[in-house]
Amino acid sequence: MAKDNRALLGPLFARIEASHDLSEEEKALLAEAAGDTRSFGARQDIVVQGSRPKVSSLLVEGLSGRYVDLRDGTRRISGLHVSGDFVDLHSMLLKPMDHGILAMSDCTVLQFPHENLLRVTNAHPQLTRLLWFLTLVDAAVHRQWLVARGGLDSLGEAAHLLCELYLRHRAAALTRGETFTLPMTQQDFGNALGKSAVQTNRVIQTLRKLGFISWKGQQIAILDWDSLAELGEFDPTYLQLKRGTE
Amino acid sequence: MAKDNRALLGPLFARIEASHDLSEEEKALLAEAAGDTRSFGARQDIVVQGSRPKVSSLLVEGLSGRYVDLRDGTRRISGLHVSGDFVDLHSMLLKPMDHGILAMSDCTVLQFPHENLLRVTNAHPQLTRLLWFLTLVDAAVHRQWLVARGGLDSLGEAAHLLCELYLRHRAAALTRGETFTLPMTQQDFGNALGKSAVQTNRVIQTLRKLGFISWKGQQIAILDWDSLAELGEFDPTYLQLKRGTE
DNA sequence: CGACATATTGATCGACTTCAAGTGTAGTGG
DNA sequence: CCACTACACTTGAAGTCGATCAATATGTCG
Numbered sequence: 208m209a210k211d212n213r214a215l216l217g218p219l220f221a222r223i224e225a226s227h228d229l230s231e232e233e234k235a236l237l238a239e240a241a242g243d244t245r246s247f248g249a250r251q252d253i254v255v256q257g258s259r260p261k262v263s264s265l266l267v268e269g270l271s272g273r274y275v276d277l278r279d280g281t282r283r284i285s286g287l288h289v290s291g292d293f294v295d296l297h298s299m300l301l302k303p304m305d306h307g308i309l310a311m312s313d314c315t316v317l318q319f320p321h322e323n324l325l326r327v328t329n330a331h332p333q334l335t336r337l338l339w340f341l342t343l344v345d346a347a348v349h350r351q352w353l354v355a356r357g358g359l360d361s362l363g364e365a366a367h368l369l370c371e372l373y374l375r376h377r378a379a380a381l382t383r384g385e386t387f388t389l390p391m392t393q394q395d396f397g398n399a400l401g402k403s404a405v406q407t408n409r410v411i412q413t414l415r416k417l418g419f420i421s422w423k424g425q426q427i428a429i430l431d432w433d434s435l436a437e438l439g440e441f442d443p444t445y446l447q448l449k450r451g452t453e
Numbered sequence: 454m455a456k457d458n459r460a461l462l463g464p465l466f467a468r469i470e471a472s473h474d475l476s477e478e479e480k481a482l483l484a485e486a487a488g489d490t491r492s493f494g495a496r497q498d499i500v501v502q503g504s505r506p507k508v509s510s511l512l513v514e515g516l517s518g519r520y521v522d523l524r525d526g527t528r529r530i531s532g533l534h535v536s537g538d539f540v541d542l543h544s545m546l547l548k549p550m551d552h553g554i555l556a557m558s559d560c561t562v563l564q565f566p567h568e569n570l571l572r573v574t575n576a577h578p579q580l581t582r583l584l585w586f587l588t589l590v591d592a593a594v595h596r597q598w599l600v601a602r603g604g605l606d607s608l609g610e611a612a613h614l615l616c617e618l619y620l621r622h623r624a625a626a627l628t629r630g631e632t633f634t635l636p637m638t639q640q641d642f643g644n645a646l647g648k649s650a651v652q653t654n655r656v657i658q659t660l661r662k663l664g665f666i667s668w669k670g671q672q673i674a675i676l677d678w679d680s681l682a683e684l685g686e687f688d689p690t691y692l693q694l695k696r697g698t699e
Numbered sequence: 700c701g702a703c704a705t706a707t708t709g710a711t712c713g714a715c716t717t718c719a720a721g722t723g724t725a726g727t728g729g
Numbered sequence: 730c731c732a733c734t735a736c737a738c739t740t741g742a743a744g745t746c747g748a749t750c751a752a753t754a755t756g757t758c759g
């Protein structure tokens with residue numbers, strides 16, 4: 208079992224090693240803590256709001272997002288995950304879930320029973336701090352979104368999110384040159400920014416006309432990183448990618 | 454030293470015990486990990502953006518906030534802390550600081566050297582998870598702000614933040630009945646909501662006219678909790694106050 | 700091909716921003 | 730005790746950005 212898991216852990220290890228050294232022993236411990244994989248179709252719930260998970264899920268394939276449903280029936284997206292991200296590592300210590308996790312595209316996750324994770328935290332302080340670190344980066348991303356939203360205009364917000372998503376994909380070794388695959392609609396992208404579909408589309412068109420990005424279907428290319436980062440006032444510090452930010 | 458610290462740790466212990474059992478031994482360990490206290494005048498930096506703190510600061514007295522300065526010279530507030538909150542516990546594992554911590558009012562903090570905290574995490578898994586938990590609640594608050602901003606109208610956002618601040622004050626035993634002291638200007642309050650001072654003032658007036666709150670100087674009273682919570686679609690789950698939410 | 704989702708464009712409307720001025724209110728010094 | 734100052738709060742008016750409504754492309758998949 209641990210053997211099969213190792214292949215699935217590639218993006219996670221890549222992400223971790225973008226900022227930390229990770230020994231073979233630690234990799235083995237993480238692989239041993241893993242349980243089963245599960246698949247979800249697009250638009251399915253990976254974790255249900257209000258539930259009390261007994262496992263934490265590592266996204267192995269696909270794109271997922273945190274969401275909360277509001278009284279008016281709309282759904283607000285408050286976070287996004289790429290391969291190699293734990294979608295609910297916090298659920299080990301925080302229950303019940305105050306939000307749901309939605310598969311934005313078809314997704315595969317690797318589940319880590321809390322039982323196993325707790326065992327790790329009992330015996331391995333260094334690995335514990337590493338897991339803690341991952342949740343802290345998550346929080347840093349939330350903070351950055353808060354600053355961007357309200358502090359920048361639509362164009363800046365979109366630019367900021369695109370810069371972030373590009374770097375996160377790259378840290379998990381999911382980019383091909385300046386191109387990456389983002390399996391979500393413009394509407395969902397806009398939802399994450401708190402914008403309407405129409406406004407989102409206009410912003411994307413503007414970024415295209417400026418020659419900063421190309422966005423065809425699910426393929427996004429960063430054509431002018433410097434200008435995009437400038438527009439979004441993007442400072443990658445918060446992603447904690449000591450390596451791989453280059 | 455530890456003796457003096459015990460008195461300063463009251464709000465922290467109150468907050469923790471709103472959700473966890475905390476043994477005398479654990480309290481002693483926390484008290485021993487504490488170092489010196491420091492005072493800051495209103496508008497001073499408690500932690501400087503970009504710095505690499507060697508201590509984490511527990512807010513003992515006053516109100517502080519996370520902020521990031523934008524290119525246009527404005528300052529965005531992305532989080533608030535009340536007595537009993539660690540303002541930068543994450544700085545133990547996350548460096549450099551991707552934001553600054555500002556004293557919104559005169560503040561006193563108790564500094565915990567990272568050296569001491571790391572020692573705790575090496576030897577006490579349960580206490581480690583407790584500290585981790587505190588950072589996770591912080592993240593949950595960020596998420597909730599993200600949902601409220603963009604998902605609710607001005608009135609709802611303000612109502613949500615007021616509900617949250619009231620409960621957080623109460624968890625730290627800082628309320629008198631339905632009244633608490635919020636030592637910040639309407640302008641800063643609005644900044645935390647991403648709103649202009651003018652709009653903020655209009656919203657507050659509306660909440661007053663509706664009879665939901667009273668806000669005189671720094672004294673805020675919740676006059677109609679149910680209506681306020683309804684307006685802000687406020688669900689206290691995310692604050693993880695199993696007790697004291699009543 | 701037909702059906703359905705996604706993307707694009709135009710026109711109108713409303714919320715919030717900005718600018719500007721006026722009203723407390725607490726603190727200071729004569 | 731009153732004038733003076735500083736800062737926060739309050740109110741009005743005009744302008745702007747993004748939401749909403751309403752069509753019309755453009756895919757894409759059975």
